[in-house]
Amino acid sequence: MEAKAIAKYVRISPLKVNYICAEIRGKQVDEALSILKFTPKRGAKELYKVLNSAVANAENNLNLNRDELIVKEAYANDGPTMKRFHPKAKGMAYPILKRSSHIGVVVAERE
Numbered sequence: 001m002e003a004k005a006i007a008k009y010v011r012i013s014p015l016k017v018n019y020i021c022a023e024i025r026g027k028q029v030d031e032a033l034s035i036l037k038f039t040p041k042r043g044a045k046e047l048y049k050v051l052n053s054a055v056a057n058a059e060n061n062l063n064l065n066r067d068e069l070i071v072k073e074a075y076a077n078d079g080p081t082m083k084r085f086h087p088k089a090k091g092m093a094y095p096i097l098k099r100s101s102h103i104g105v106v107v108a109e110r111e
Helices: 014-024 029-037 042-061
Strands: 002-010 069-078 082-087 093-098 101-109
Touching (some): 014 069, 029 069, 042 069
Antiparallel strands (some): 069 101
C-alpha cells in the first residue's frame, strides 16, 4: 500500500529540490523528517511539508503504521516557468527564468 502527496507550483527550481530528495529516498519516515528539519535549505522546508502530508495520508486514509513507513519516491518535476526580461547594454534584453516545481513524495510500508 502506498500513500502520496504532491505540492504543485512551488516557486523554487526543481534542481535545488532534487538534491534534497536524493538524501531522503529509501529512508524511514521519522529519520527523513529529522534530516529535512535540520537541512538549512529552502527546498527542505517545502519537502518537509509534503512528506508530513504523505505520512498523514497513509495514517488516516489507509490505516498504515507510521513505524513501518519508508520514503519510496521523492521527486521534484518542472512546473511552469515565468519569463521575465532585464534590460542590458545597447538596448538588449536579458531573459530571467523564474522556475517552479511540482514536489511529490510517495511513502509505502516496509516489505
